[in-house]
Amino acid sequence: xxxxxxxxxxxxxxxxxxxxxxxxxxxxxxxxxxxxxxxxxxxxxxxxxxxxxxxxxxxxxxxxxxxxxxxxxxxxxxxxxxxxxxxxxxxxxxxxxxxxxxxxxxxxxxxxxxx
Amino acid sequence: xxxxxxxxxxxxxxxxxxxxxxxxxxxxxxxxxxxxxxxxxxxxxxxxxxxxxxxxxxxxxxxxxxxxxxxxxxxxxxxxxxxxxxxxxxxxxxxxxxxxxxxxxxxxxxxxx
Numbered sequence: 001x002x003x004x005x006x007x008x009x010x011x012x013x014x015x016x017x018x019x020x021x022x023x024x025x026x027x028x029x030x031x032x033x034x035x036x037x038x039x040x041x042x043x044x045x046x047x048x049x050x051x052x053x054x055x056x057x058x059x060x061x062x063x064x065x066x067x068x069x070x071x072x073x074x075x076x077x078x079x080x081x082x083x084x085x086x087x088x089x090x091x092x093x094x095x096x097x098x099x100x101x102x103x104x105x106x107x108x109x110x111x112x113x114x115x
Numbered sequence: 116x117x118x119x120x121x122x123x124x125x126x127x128x129x130x131x132x133x134x135x136x137x138x139x140x141x142x143x144x145x146x147x148x149x150x151x152x153x154x155x156x157x158x159x160x161x162x163x164x165x166x167x168x169x170x171x172x173x174x175x176x177x178x179x180x181x182x183x184x185x186x187x188x189x190x191x192x193x194x195x196x197x198x199x200x201x202x203x204x205x206x207x208x209x210x211x212x213x214x215x216x217x218x219x220x221x222x223x224x225x226x227x228x
Binding site: 006042043044045046049093095103104105106107108109111 | 151160216
């Protein structure tokens, strides 16, 4: 089945620094990738839709200047949390699909802790 | 009203029993429906997806979809302790937003020996 790799699995950073999270589709080309965030005991909330070669589409309430998304190739999307603050601490999960008829597959997630 | 709602749970069933998980959605134009399983601290993993009205079976899992009632369910037969997890119902609206999933809040399932 489709494999989506996410790196790093966990990261601890100091307040004010930036963190980059990578999402790779290993055995298929993903024209579209999605970034979700999940706070403890809550469900996944879509942050943005990442399209290869174009600007990401952000959901309402998500700051595009804070959460920078780059989808430079058909197998790689990155999310950079800029000037991280403790309230950004969360579980960030990417997902990807191949063609339009394929279900989404999720990466293993990145647990971000901002101290 | 939430876009995707699941029975709140937690749901506890004995080993070997049938676990029934329910989900309703508000967007009548929704095209496809997914059930994901999420273990604590882990990312969701796809269990089943269903597009058409009726039942779809895969091993011990059966997904049921009723678009008229805007209802989708997941049955787990012969439940095992390893099935204990949070089950997420997700709905995709289709069209230009294909792939953009809206998740329910999840139902915690516990299968006790």
